Amino acid sequence: MTKTDVASRLAGALAIVMGADEIPLRLRAWDGSEAGPAGAPVIEFRSRRALRRILWSPGQLGLSRAYVAGEIDAPGDIFASFTALSSVGKFAEAGPFRPLTARELLTLLKTAVRLGALGPNPAPPPEEAHVGRHGRRHSKNRDSAAISHHYDVGNDFYALVLGPSMVYSCAVWNDERTGLDAAQDAKLDLVCRKLGLQPGMRVLDVGCGWGSFALHAAQRYGVNVVGVTLSAEQAELARKRVADAGLTELVDIRIQDYRDVDDGPFDAISSIGMSEHVGREQTPHYVSQLHGLLRPGGRLLNHAISWNAGPTSPDPDSFIPRYVFPDGEMLGLTEMIGALESGGLEVLDVEALRPHYALTLRAWVRNLEEHWDQAVKLTSIGRARVWRLYMAASALGFEAGITGVNQVLVQRPGGTGGTGGSEPPLRRNGWI
Template sequence: MTQSTMTRKLTIAEAFDSLMREPLPLRITAYDGSGAGPEDAPYRFHVATERGLNYLMSSPDPDLGMGRAYVSGDLQLFGTHPGDPYEALRVLKAGVKFRRPSPAELLHIVRSLGISHLLPPTPPAEEAPSKVRRLLEGVRHSLTRDAEAIHHHYDVSNRFYELVLGPSMTYTCAVFPHEAATLEEAQAAKYDLVARKLDLRSGQRLLDLGCGWGGMVRHAAKEYGVKALGVTLSEQQAVWAQEEIKRQGLDHLAEVRHLDYRLIEEGDFDAVSSIGLTEHIGVRNYPSYFGFVKDKLKPEGRLLNHCITRANNHQDTKPGEFIDRYVFPDGELAAPGLLVSAVHDAGFEVHDVENIRVHYARTLAGWCANLAEHWDECVAEVGENAARVWGLYMAGSRLAFELNEIQLHHILAAKVGDEGSNGFPLRPTW
């Protein structure tokens, strides 16, 4: 910040520009008529209201402040579709470099913009309670608190998910068998890869934990003749899944229950698939979770654990504030080594670990394209604020997978039987 700017009141755009280490690659404008950054930039962020400035200045976490302002419509983004702001986020990530201002500079900025803007407004209705307030809902990862966390994200609207996810109704990473594969083909390929890794055969019993809308359950029943049970904490998912199972005539083989996995009474399953659940159970609960899975399997039974992972052990397992408040309350991610160790320590023998993170970037690109294509109907279904949450989080997640900030791992393991038997052939068959 130059001496001249330190002696006069700053505009909103000047204040933001003064915090940059390098020239802005995009345009910033504000309701006070100010602007900064190249006028011909392809993307423009506009602080539209005083409340938006309040969100930006009052939040101790920059991502949460920007998220609140964007979700509420008080921070507007021009040059891209709200259902898929990926390209703008890519420019923002690569080119916007903040510097740490001196105490004197920070005080000047606050005085210029107004100390009253440090008072936090009421967060948007789409925001989950803070971690402290969530304590009133129960201990972290208790039955009650987990049910509320899942309800917050998954019980939005089945119609909304149909529009965003497509016919497969699959809200987990797909596996693209070739460059030209569609999202639907890739989701089917993912389920079949899981089935092959588990070596599913007709007459076997599969337990699918965190089954969503029942895609794996239906695939195992329809394609492999497996008797499959899925459980989910989302009531809307369970209702939709059971209706689809009956519609496809699979109710003699497949079932989805609205149930916490910890309350499953059946055992002696030939295989367990856990596709996208481990992110929700908490790192401290890995030993009890994988111990539970082992107890549900027959000797030589297989586990396929599919989950988002951290890129390294130095990253915090807890998510950023925006993801925690708007997307996955109480979610946690660990590096793959920690997960493999937890599976080993529970008594499993690990046979294969595969990283498919690039496939999740492609999957998210497909979901964002669906959201943008069906934007008006999605907004009519859940409201514009909620639709903006989804566009922002999915595009940001796509970028994180592309940049190797997060990953997606398959861990295939077996419950060792008597005298060390594991049921595996000499070489992989999948």
């Protein structure tokens, strides 16, 4: 076999998996051979095991496992590499990969034989979630396990990625020069203004994370906040931040399922980046529960990622459900609005923030790459690679319009004034 055979054969195998005639990448094989357009972004196959994974799982899952395991790498600009990948074949489609034909599988098998890559199916990297093996989907115990898989990976790790704001949702940017912390502060304040927060109001923060919204609302608007999360690590740090800020009289952080909150009514409810964990079947109950906790005339802001194009259910064998958000389900915007309206809530405003999330994700990737060695020490090389892949790919999804993120502001009908009983402004610029 000549020096160029390994890389060229790998390029052919990758083209089959992608459903393309050729790939716009420079492929570098484990033996040092290269194939593909000169000057194109480079993808490295560091081990025969990568090809074996693709043979056993010829789609996004096999490629993702090989990347997480370090058997495939994008050593340069990861955005350039993923942009090239996403422009062709099955990566250019929003839906699940089309199964390979018998002929395509046979060609892959022959390639694996020639390159000495045959063997048993390698065990998945340890970072792969096993939540789906335990309990009924979206039961309280399984949801708790799913949240723990994603969020309980170390507060110090998240601090490196998110920065001082410790906000793990889309920021709001004036322009690309806005710093991440300033953009997150702007988002938190925007939510407060949309909810019409006033001193003395009682606010529920569903999925409170590390307490950033609760702290902002209590410090700047003088409200009382109950924050609930299923993550023990988030709650521990959130409580410390509350204590350090001297706000223990105003902010109560609980490890509690939103379905178990029973001490309403609340004057306002924020749900920022939480409803993606609820699940389609549970969404009507989610709306009903929050409606029941909201006093008449009170407002709820639901900030959530949505499908803009393609499927509204994830492929269970794709990267995100396996490694990032087990059991997560994004709804389309019309589905979410329909659920809120069917649950007896009046829509006051809808704001699409899709470009803002792309900027936020790119900032998180920069933070991770700038602190790579420390991030690896705090968690694992595999976990750091999961987050790099997930955030970079997600940024491109927002930029391409495949996914979006929307703030839907609703109000429970009724109420005659009092604390937080003011009418919304006649024009949106009343809160923007």
